[in-house]
Amino acid sequence: MKNTYGEFYFENEKNYPASVYWDFYDKNPQDAIRKYIGHIFCPLCNLAPLTVANGNKLRYFKVIESDRDKHDLFCSYRHDKANKKETEKFYEDWIALI
Numbered sequence: 001m002k003n004t005y006g007e008f009y010f011e012n013e014k015n016y017p018a019s020v021y022w023d024f025y026d027k028n029p030q031d032a033i034r035k036y037i038g039h040i041f042c043p044l045c046n047l048a049p050l051t052v053a054n055g056n057k058l059r060y061f062k063v064i065e066s067d068r069d070k071h072d073l074f075c076s077y078r079h080d081k082a083n084k085k086e087t088e089k090f091y092e093d094w095i096a097l098i
């Protein structure tokens, strides 16, 4: 299951809900793109760049596959939404390293 983001981190500022972008985008798409694209990041670790997926009905922020490693090592968005078993395994492996 792919991660999508309900909010984004805007350079050196703070997190905003995704609707801040989309409201702006609906009024003035070019300004929204100019202002935000390339300047928004994962709301948790602030490191991985977010990309906008903009279909007719589906709009969301995502981190493209090749940028996934840019998440902080401990960022929970670093991994696709894991099922419970995978999550347990991840933490077991991690504890084993300590």
Ligand SMILES: [Zn+2]
Residues within 6 Å of the ligand: 042, 043, 044, 045, 046, 047, 048, 071, 072, 075, 076, 077, 078
């Ligand atoms: Zn992250």
